[in-house]
Amino acid sequence: MSYFTADNLEMAHEIISRYPRKKSALIPLLHLAQEQEGWVTDDAMRQIAELTDTTPAEVKGTGSFYEMFKFHPVGTYMINVCTNLACQLLGGEELLAHAEEALGIKAGGTTADGMFTIEDVECIAACTEAPCLQVNYRYKLRLTTDDLDQLIDDIRNGRATDIPEHGTLGLVRQHIPAGAGAGIVAPEQATERPVWLARNDAAAEGGEA
Amino acid sequence: MPTQDYVPHAPGYVDNDGPKIVTSRFVHEDSHTLERYEATNGYEGLRRALDRTPADVHEEVRDAVVLGRGGAGFPAGVKWGFMPPGKFPYYLVVNGDESEPGTYKDRLLMERDPHQLIEGCLITCYALGLSQCFLYVRGEMPAAQENLAQALNEAYAKGYVGKNIMGTEFSVDITLTWGAGAYIVGEETALIESLEGNRGMPRLKPPFFPAAIGLYGQPTIVNNVETLSNLPWLLVNGSEQYKAFGSEASPGSRMVAVSGHVNRPGVYEIEQGVTTFRDLFYGDNFCRGIRNDNELKMFVPGGGSAPWFFPEQLDLPLEGRTVGAEGSMLGSGAIMVMDETTDAVKAALRLVRFYARESCGKCTPCREGTTWEERILQRILDGEGRPSDIDKLLDIADNISPGPYPVAADPSQGLDAVPFPPKQTTICPLGPSSVAPITSTIRRFRHEYEAKITKRDSIPVMAAPMSSDPVEVG
Numbered sequence: 001m002s003y004f005t006a007d008n009l010e011m012a013h014e015i016i017s018r019y020p021r022k023k024s025a026l027i028p029l030l031h032l033a034q035e036q037e038g039w040v041t042d043d044a045m046r047q048i049a050e051l052t053d054t055t056p057a058e059v060k061g062t063g064s065f066y067e068m069f070k071f072h073p074v075g076t077y078m079i080n081v082c083t084n085l086a087c088q089l090l091g092g093e094e095l096l097a098h099a100e101e102a103l104g105i106k107a108g109g110t111t112a113d114g115m116f117t118i119e120d121v122e123c124i125a126a127c128t129e130a131p132c133l134q135v136n137y138r139y140k141l142r143l144t145t146d147d148l149d150q151l152i153d154d155i156r157n158g159r160a161t162d163i164p165e166h167g168t169l170g171l172v173r174q175h176i177p178a179g180a181g182a183g184i185v186a187p188e189q190a191t192e193r194p195v196w197l198a199r200n201d202a203a204a205e206g207g208e209a
Numbered sequence: 210m211p212t213q214d215y216v217p218h219a220p221g222y223v224d225n226d227g228p229k230i231v232t233s234r235f236v237h238e239d240s241h242t243l244e245r246y247e248a249t250n251g252y253e254g255l256r257r258a259l260d261r262t263p264a265d266v267h268e269e270v271r272d273a274v275v276l277g278r279g280g281a282g283f284p285a286g287v288k289w290g291f292m293p294p295g296k297f298p299y300y301l302v303v304n305g306d307e308s309e310p311g312t313y314k315d316r317l318l319m320e321r322d323p324h325q326l327i328e329g330c331l332i333t334c335y336a337l338g339l340s341q342c343f344l345y346v347r348g349e350m351p352a353a354q355e356n357l358a359q360a361l362n363e364a365y366a367k368g369y370v371g372k373n374i375m376g377t378e379f380s381v382d383i384t385l386t387w388g389a390g391a392y393i394v395g396e397e398t399a400l401i402e403s404l405e406g407n408r409g410m411p412r413l414k415p416p417f418f419p420a421a422i423g424l425y426g427q428p429t430i431v432n433n434v435e436t437l438s439n440l441p442w443l444l445v446n447g448s449e450q451y452k453a454f455g456s457e458a459s460p461g462s463r464m465v466a467v468s469g470h471v472n473r474p475g476v477y478e479i480e481q482g483v484t485t486f487r488d489l490f491y492g493d494n495f496c497r498g499i500r501n502d503n504e505l506k507m508f509v510p511g512g513g514s515a516p517w518f519f520p521e522q523l524d525l526p527l528e529g530r531t532v533g534a535e536g537s538m539l540g541s542g543a544i545m546v547m548d549e550t551t552d553a554v555k556a557a558l559r560l561v562r563f564y565a566r567e568s569c570g571k572c573t574p575c576r577e578g579t580t581w582e583e584r585i586l587q588r589i590l591d592g593e594g595r596p597s598d599i600d601k602l603l604d605i606a607d608n609i610s611p612g613p614y615p616v617a618a619d620p621s622q623g624l625d626a627v628p629f630p631p632k633q634t635t636i637c638p639l640g641p642s643s644v645a646p647i648t649s650t651i652r653r654f655r656h657e658y659e660a661k662i663t664k665r666d667s668i669p670v671m672a673a674p675m676s677s678d679p680v681e682v683g
Contacts, residue, residue, distance in 0.1 A: 021406075024405055027406065028386060063389075066388070066391050084563055089547060122567065126313060127310075130469075134349065137349050170355040170358055174385045175362055176365055179372070181371050182340075182371055182382045184341060190298040196377065
């Protein structure tokens with residue numbers, strides 16, 4: 001029985017086809033699994049192992065290294081407050097404390113209704129717009145505590161329609177049309193010298209002549 | 210409240226009248242579309258490259274001295290020359306896993322001008338005979354992922370990427386791939402491990418640098434997003450024009466992100482080796498001074514890993530060589546400014562905590578050392594510090610990045626204890642990076658540490674004498 005939905009399974013095969021070795025698709029497939037259910041389940045890891053010719057232990061071994069993968073259910077909305085230096089200088093820690101108080105949970109926790117998880121995260125690359133946070137990795141910049149209250153209220157009341165549920169990252173996916181690709185093969189099958197490098201020989205010979 | 214007069218569709222980017230090599234299209238709202246890109250000289254660099262031999266294109270890049278913009282500042286053209294001949298296939302890995310504290314320029318380049326990056330990749334692949342390119346984008350950046358995916362799809366449809374590019378025999382595929390939240394994956398060998406589907410732990414090197422043994426054991430070039438984004442402009446305008454910007458040792462422009470206590474924080478494209486830190490912080494064209502007219506206390510000149518600078522270094526030009534001679538680095542172009550109200554110990558702790566969290570755990574000095582650094586700094590800050598803690602911190606620092614430290618230009622400036630370039634007992638520079646905030650602040654603001662230390666050292670004694678009889682409890 002397939003863990004991935006039919007559409008996602010097709011997507012999984014397409015992702016795998018873009019790498020010279022199947023195992024390279026392991027992290028992208030973990031993202032796909034997380035997009036499907038909001039977190040990475042054991043069933044998902046079993047199927048990823050089958051698809052990439054690895055073992056479930058290898059899948060978890062790799063996946064557990066990366067902070068974005070969650071191996072237990074988390075809130076539908078993950079609020080990641082940056083407290084690294086640039087944000088700390090302009091009130092990142094106070095913003096985090098406010099979020100914790102407003103939602104009644106500590107960083108790392110999830111609200112009882114499963115709506116919110118708060119994380120105390122490292123630099124999210126918006127340092128000049130401090131203090132900032134991400135909700136499901138969508139940026140909210142230069143936030144005051146009032147802005148944060150408003151944001152939480154908007155999410156609770158279904159007004160934050162620009163933010164997809166946790167697990168969904170880039171909404172546009174790469175797609176290589178049939179016949180348009182140069183051809184992705186395993187390194188053992190690509191040992192020929194790329195044809196266009198022959199131009200160098202012609203120039204070298206021309207130079208000598 | 211800091212002013213906010215950046216380009217509205219590119220939050221953070223301030224359009225000033227500096228050189229425009231990589232940010233020339235940022236003023237356009239549709240800068241990420243193929244239509245805009247083609248209308249503004251897009252893919253012209255690739256077209257010109259394809260009219261020349263691959264070796265000739267490589268020579269042009271070598272000649273321009275395009276310094277790596279990811280952190281180490283190594284010239285791209287030289288790095289490209291390290292691949293062993295004939296050991297095909299060769300790969301290109303683009304490092305878009307930007308997560309150095311304070312850094313954000315690659316995100317803007319990927320979001321606002323994805324085609325420019327793609328064109329840079331294609332030029333590289335053509336010049337070196339690379340078989341496939343992997344564009345590794347940080348997981349936490351969905352907008353960059355979307356714009357790059359859209360751009361790649363458009364480029365494939367138009368025949369700029371894929372089979373027989375622009376009707377020539379040059380063919381290459383670009384695969385877009387996402388990271389998943391690990392700072393260390395920005396280290397090039399860790400990035401390769403991650404691309405192979407493994408935990409992102411750096412590989413031991415030397416001898417096996419990626420250019421010799423990289424992805425799948427094949428020669429691999431790893432370049433930063435900004436580095437590659439320079440290439441289209443370079444191929445259109447030539448290395449002579451490129452070198453007309455900047456200084457002799459550091460030609461061209463670079464993007465810097467200035468954050469913290471300045472009036473107008475922002476991402477600026479500046480001329481290398483010309484603009485000084487003072488221009489940048491106080492210039493009307495740039496950050497317009499420190500907030501509330503406060504005094505500058507210190508600043509981080511090049512990302513969380515760089516030893517800190519103080520007001521005496523304000524007149525240094527932003528150039529890798531001069532900053533290096535003063536004992537720090539320009540790194541990834543992330544500048545964090547702290548005014549007189551900043552608690553030096555707290556600021557140091559925050560960066561150290563970052564390294565403690567992000568240590569991959571492979572090397573003991575880093576895994577254990579960063580953790581202890583964090584604990585000791587935290588207890589000093591909590592009022593639980595002991596007099597021996599300062600020496601203990603320096604001792605741990607010495608274990609990760611051994612002394613005696615090279616002496617910087619002028620010891621009276623308080624930088625003599627800062628190791629640069631860092632020596633390391635670890636495989637990668639993450640551990641040694643954690644040392645910079647500690648040594649920088651202890652040297653300069655030891656009194657702040659001492660003021661926070663309230664406990665006394667005591668010799669640990671055993672609670673009860675040893676006895677062969679079992680101890681009765683209760």
